[in-house]
Amino acid sequence: MTIFSEATRSASTGHDYPRGVAQQPDRITAGTEGVVNDQQAASGSVYAKPPRNQHIELLRVFAIISIAVFHVFLSWFTQAAGLGAHQQQIVDSHAELLAASFPSMWAMGVINLLGSWGNHVFFMISGFFLIPSLAEYSHEFDYWRSQVVPTLKRCLTVVLSVLFYGFIALAVNAWIMPLPGAGSVSWWGMGLEFIWLYLVFVALAPMIAWGIERIGSAKAEILAFAVLAVVYALNAYIAFVAQGDLDGRGLGDWRKQMSAVTYLVSFIFAGLIGKRVRNTSIGGSEPKARQWWRKPRIILWMMIAVCLLTLLLTGVLAASGRYALLYALSFKSTSLIACALAVLALLFCASVQRSIRVAAVFRARVVSALAPGILGFYIAQSLMHALWFAPCYAAMRTMLAHAMGQGAAVQAMWMIAFFAFGIVFALLFAVVVCLFDRFLRQPVLRALRLLR
Known part of the structure; x- marks a missing residue:
């Protein structure tokens, strides 16, 4: 299963078939698995489904971990950068120790980019x-008629997943510990903005795909690059000039709307990449010499170059004490660096043909267990933020308290412990939630015939 198996693979076949085995997409998504009659096969209304790419499965796992690590350190970074009061967050004097440490600010600047990525x-x-x-x-x-049921199923999966974790969170709030805002409109709404954006994108996907096919891939790619340039020019203005009141943003704020547009562009741009990869895999006419995007070594070196430049830039900003700029570099959805690295990572995973040893080791157990849980993880960590954040923050604060007033060597030891604990906690937290999701939410959705 994939990270969004309930919403993505069902659009095609819902199963992984060897290349060359034809399946009829809408028949499968409607719930009739593997049904292709002779007349459809003769008319050419069947398509080859490429095998599942295990490297993209692994990329999903890395995304879960990155998001978890980002959320653990976000509050510390904003406080150390002097932005805690501006964002109406808690202001902890212990964060001053982080602000005085160049390596700590450098590390948190990079971690903040991981979240955006x-x-x-x-x-x-x-x-x-x-x-x-x-x-x-x-x-x-029958394209439009055939996509009504699959699209409704994909949307229903998202809504039921939110309700599933919402009721669990309300039970925690009632019997275990209070969760700030539990049950409120903002808790169900803006607190889950990424999930609702995903729901909208999934609902619009049939129209987006239809439009791309009518425009043509080449023209759609040119248009996408043009839109991307405009979007990130506006994003740069938002991040470095006009961040505004971060706590007062509503749906009517143009910066909030730009966030949605940015992720929609990412969604569509990745679809164009997938379309190009798919077309080439089944016999596209583009000369191999021009298919640089299918050469993993080239893409890997591009990723390394972007990563080195990112480390250099964040290091310079951290060393010079320009923490506001360091924060703006990875501000919410506006980070061009994060978007570029996400595109390159996706291209790399799509271009690798032979198995990587790491992927082979994790494929059967870790990836299959964790990757499908990212939807549940996003929902759970948002709705039950206080449940996991409070003990984590308290432990990390204690480590900083031990470092206060100590010599350089002792402080360095406690700083290393601070970052090690945060990363390990985030990793374990992600694993626990994804396994919980695997054994509870996913079986419920399978019982409702929304998952396979």
Whole structure:
């Protein structure tokens, strides 16, 4: 199963077939598995489904971990950067120790970029699988009628997942510990903005795919690059000039709307990448010399170059004490660096043909157990933020308290412990939630025939 198996793979076949085995997409998504009659096969209304890419599965796991690590350190970073009071967050004097440490601020600046990167991967992987499959089938006579039920199922999966974790969170709030805002409109609404954006994108996917197929891939790619340039020019203005009142943003704020547009562009852009990869895999006419995006070594070196430049830039800003700029570099959805790295990571995973040893080790157990849980993880960590954040914050604060007033060597030891604990906690937290999701939410959805 994939990270969004309930919403992406069902658009095509719902199963993984060897290349060359034809399946009829809408028949499968409607619930009739593997049904292709002779007349459909003769008319050419069947398509080859490439095998599942295990490297993209592994990318999903890395995205979960990145998002978890980001949330653990976010509050500390904003406080150390002097932005805690501006964002109406708690202001802890212990964060001054972090602000005085160049390595600590450098590390947290990079970690903040990881969160933005993970969010882009969250949307990109869905677009990568969903849009090409729908676009390929959009020429069929019954395209619109056949997509009503699958689209409703994908949307219903998201809504029921929110309700599932929402009721658990309300039970925690009633019997275990209070969760701030539990049951409020903002708790169900803006607190889950990424999930509701994903729901909207999934609902729009059939129209997006239909439009891309009518425009043509080449023209759609040119248009996408143009839109991308405009979006990130506006994002740069938001991040470095006009962040505004972060706590007072509502749906009517143009910066909040730009966040939605940015992730929609990521979703569509990844769909175009997936379409190009899919078309080339089944016999596209583009010369191999021009297919640089299918050469993993080239993409890997590009990723290394971007990572080194990112480390250099964040290091310079941290060393010079320009913490506001360091924060703006990874501000919410506006980070061009995070988007570029997400695109390159997706291209790399899509271009690798032979198995990587790491992927082979994790494929059977870890990846299959954790990757499908990212939807549940996003919902659970948002609705039950206080449940996991409070003990984590208290432990990390204690470590900083031990470092206060100590010599350089002792302080360095406690700083290392501070970061090690935060990363390990985030990793374990992600694993626990994803396994919980695997054994509770996913079986419920299977029982409702929304998952396979």
